[in-house]
Amino acid sequence: MDETKERGLLVAAAVVLPADLTAARRTIRELILPGQRRIHFHKERDDRRRQIIDALATLSAHAVIFDAKDHRNARAAREACLVELVEYAAKISAARLVLERDDSTFRADQRLLFEQVRQSGMAGALRYDQLRAHEECLLAIPDALAWCWAKGGRWRNSVRHMVSESRQV
Numbered sequence: 253m254d255e256t257k258e259r260g261l262l263v264a265a266a267v268v269l270p271a272d273l274t275a276a277r278r279t280i281r282e283l284i285l286p287g288q289r290r291i292h293f294h295k296e297r298d299d300r301r302r303q304i305i306d307a308l309a310t311l312s313a314h315a316v317i318f319d320a321k322d323h324r325n326a327r328a329a330r331e332a333c334l335v336e337l338v339e340y341a342a343k344i345s346a347a348r349l350v351l352e353r354d355d356s357t358f359r360a361d362q363r364l365l366f367e368q369v370r371q372s373g374m375a376g377a378l379r380y381d382q383l384r385a386h387e388e389c390l391l392a393i394p395d396a397l398a399w400c401w402a403k404g405g406r407w408r409n410s411v412r413h414m415v416s417e418s419r420q421v
Contacts, residue, residue: 253337254352254385254394256294256402260321261329264398265337267416268313268390270347276311280389283307290385291392293399304396305410315397315411316340317418330357331364332421338368341378352391353382 253265268276283291283304291304318336323329341349351361365380372378385391397414400407 254398256398258402262398262402263318263333264315264394266313266315266393272312277389279307280392293396313393314416317401318421320421334364335368336421338372342372342374349380350388351382353384
C-alpha cells in the first residue's frame with residue numbers, strides 16, 4: 253500500500269499473489285536504475301513513467317484504490333483508508349499487508365492496524381509490516397498507481413486496466 257496526498261488522500265493497494273511474488277520483484281528490480289535505491293514515481297520523467305507503467309502492465313498484480321479526498325481531516329482520511337484496507341485484505345484472505353512506512357504516522361498506524369486486524373478476525377492470519385520503499389521493491393507498484401490515479405487524464409487511463417476497484421471512503 254502507498255498513498256498520494258496531492259489532491260486529498262488517495263491510497264492504492266496492490267495485490268500480488270504469493271506465486272507471482274518472485275517474478276514481480278524481479279521485474280521491479282530490473283527497473284531500478286544504477287544509483288537508485290528505489291523507484292519513486294513522482295520524481296521520474298514522463299518517458300520513464302511510461303516505461304514503468306508498461307512493465308507493471310506485464311505483472312499479474314491488480315490494485316484497489318481507496319479515495320478519501322472528501323475527508324477534511326488528514327488523520328481521519330488515513331484512518332478511514334486503513335480500516336477499508338484491512339477489511340478488503342480480510343475479504344480476499346490476504347496473508348500479508350505491507351505499507352510504506354511513514355514515520356509521522358507509524359505509531360498511530362500500528363495501533364489502528366492491530367485493532368482492525370483483530371476486529372476483522374484475521375489476527376494470526378494477516379501479517380502487516382510498515383517498510384521503507386527500498387526494503388520492499390513491490391511498493392513501487394502502488395506508488396506508481398496512486399500517482400497515476402491522482403493525476404487523472406491520460407495517466408489514470410494508462411493504469412485503469414490494473415485497477416480492479418475504486419472505493420470512496
